[in-house]
Amino acid sequence: MAKDELSAGFTGTPTEPPTGARKVAKTASDAVSREANAAVVGAADHPYTATGLALTVGLAFAIGYVLGRSSVDNGRSYWR
Numbered sequence: 001m002a003k004d005e006l007s008a009g010f011t012g013t014p015t016e017p018p019t020g021a022r023k024v025a026k027t028a029s030d031a032v033s034r035e036a037n038a039a040v041v042g043a044a045d046h047p048y049t050a051t052g053l054a055l056t057v058g059l060a061f062a063i064g065y066v067l068g069r070s071s072v073d074n075g076r077s078y079w080r
Contacts, residue, residue, distance in 0.1 A: 018026055043050035 017023070
């Protein structure tokens with residue numbers, strides 16, 4: 001009994017490769033992982049450029065938010 005091989009769950013590879021939606025999801029997650037890794041490496045190589053780019057994008061979003069909030073209907077009617 002003690003010499004029997006213990007099997008503790010799935011430890012191998014699937015017998016058939018993923019197809020359909022599973023294959024598309026795996027391919028997409030692999031691509032996102034590669035791009036995220038490339039962005040991290042690029043930011044590590046050029047920290048000032050990455051900081052400037054992040055601040056520029058943040059400022060652009062802030063300006064867009066302020067302009068969008070100012071265009072909300074505030075109860076006044078232009079056509080009476």
